Amino acid sequence: SLTNSLLPSLADKSTGLTTAVSWIRANLATPATNVTLLLAGNEILPSPDPNLILSLLPAMRRLAQALKSEGFPSIRVSTPHYLGILAPSDGIPTNATFRAGYNTKLFPSMPQFHRETKPPFMVNPYPYFSYNPQTLNYTLFRPNARIYDPATKLNYTSMFEAQMDAIYTAMVKLGYGDVEVAIGEAGWPTQAEADQVGVGVKEAQDFNEGMLRVCSSGKGTPLMPNRTFETYLFSLFDENQKPGPVDERHFGLFNPDFTPVYDLRLLTDGKGSV
Numbered sequence: 271s272l273t274n275s276l277l278p279s280l281a282d283k284s285t286g287l288t289t290a291v292s293w294i295r296a297n298l299a300t301p302a303t304n305v306t307l308l309l310a311g312n313e314i315l316p317s318p319d320p321n322l323i324l325s326l327l328p329a330m331r332r333l334a335q336a337l338k339s340e341g342f343p344s345i346r347v348s349t350p351h352y353l354g355i356l357a358p359s360d361g362i363p364t365n366a367t368f369r370a371g372y373n374t375k376l377f378p379s380m381p382q383f384h385r386e387t388k389p390p391f392m393v394n395p396y397p398y399f400s401y402n403p404q405t406l407n408y409t410l411f412r413p414n415a416r417i418y419d420p421a422t423k424l425n426y427t428s429m430f431e432a433q434m435d436a437i438y439t440a441m442v443k444l445g446y447g448d449v450e451v452a453i454g455e456a457g458w459p460t461q462a463e464a465d466q467v468g469v470g471v472k473e474a475q476d477f478n479e480g481m482l483r484v485c486s487s488g489k490g491t492p493l494m495p496n497r498t499f500e501t502y503l504f505s506l507f508d509e510n511q512k513p514g515p516v517d518e519r520h521f522g523l524f525n526p527d528f529t530p531v532y533d534l535r536l537l538t539d540g541k542g543s544v
């Protein structure tokens with residue numbers, strides 16, 4: 271993936287394409303790598319820097335153009351969005367829309383880019399940052415009272431599926447329901463502050479297994495049945511050097527010394543090896 275700070279130079283009208291070509295030659299022209307997806311920055315839209323936000327789509331277009339001219343037509347260009355691209359809502363999927371400002375400035379040109387070039391539209395749904403003790407079962411794919419969506423008469427058994435269908439609904443309302451959706455990153459930590467309810471190995475396992483079941487089993491979501499979603503689990507390793515709160519260092523499946531933190535059964539042969 272490309273760091274956020276590179277985007278303005280890639281977006282530049284006169285030199286952006288040259289910058290994109292140089293970056294591709296320096297980073298992708300090694301035969302040992304098989305890159306299939308290039309991510310332009312990460313969660314750009316909440317940035318306080320309007321120049322960075324306005325750079326995003328032009329930078330993605332230049333990268334896609336340069337990939338084609340450099341002989342990598344199968345590498346796709348996308349960017350992971352935070353869930354705040356949606357207007358605040360009550361958690362009922364059919365009430366979702368993109369946030370008002372984004373609607374006119376970046377949307378629908380962003381989904382239009384995805385429709386034309388075919389990479390998935392990527393979001394980072396983090397039920398971890400939206401749960402409370404009352405919604406924990408719903409968040410962790412455990413038996414719960416479900417959320418009923420009166421408009422579709424569908425029941426939701428997990429917050430993750432409701433968030434995915436909220437994104438889908440917002441896309442449909444703009445006329446882009448055909449654009450594929452993927453998960454840029456999502457996960458659950460195994461440790462947090464001592465008084466936080468809902469964090470531990472069992473919780474991380476239940477969340478990640480539930481998410482992978484929705485994304486890879488072919489079950490899909492209530493509004494996107496029978497589909498699979500490309501998913502990037504956050505994360506492979508605990509990050510013992512990362513600053514900030516305890517949970518930020520404990521999203522990993524493995525410790526920094528390669529020993530497993532827990533066994534994500536869906537990914538393994540049951541003997542602990544991935």
Ligand SMILES: *[C@@H]1O[C@H](CO)[C@@H](O)[C@H](O)[C@H]1NC(C)=O
Nearest residue numbers: 301302303304305306307344
């Ligand atoms: C690169 O990855 C794609 C998608 O996973 C696969 O189809 C292709 O065969 C791979 N190419 C090489 C050279 O490994």
Ligand SMILES: *[C@@H]1O[C@H](CO)[C@@H](O)[C@H](O)[C@H]1NC(C)=O
Nearest residue numbers: 403404405406407412413414
């Ligand atoms: C969550 O599920 C457990 C086990 O079924 C149940 O005992 C508990 O009351 C539920 N919590 C809430 C807040 O509904």
Ligand SMILES: *[C@@H]1O[C@H](CO)[C@@H](O)[C@H](O)[C@H]1NC(C)=O
Nearest residue numbers: 359360362364365419420421
């Ligand atoms: C959500 O949608 C329902 C109908 O499906 C409507 O009654 C409700 O007012 C909506 N809520 C919001 C916050 O828009």
Ligand SMILES: *[C@@H]1O[C@H](CO)[C@@H](O)[C@H](O)[C@H]1NC(C)=O
Nearest residue numbers: 415416417418423424425426
């Ligand atoms: C959704 O839940 C309601 C209330 O529990 C139930 O009456 C209804 O049959 C369910 N709908 C579907 C499609 O499962």
Ligand SMILES: *[C@@H]1O[C@H](CO)[C@@H](O)[C@H](O)[C@H]1NC(C)=O
Nearest residue numbers: 488489490493494495496497
């Ligand atoms: C999804 O798959 C089920 C079971 O194979 C099938 O009955 C259903 O019609 C499919 N739904 C869609 C929308 O393709």
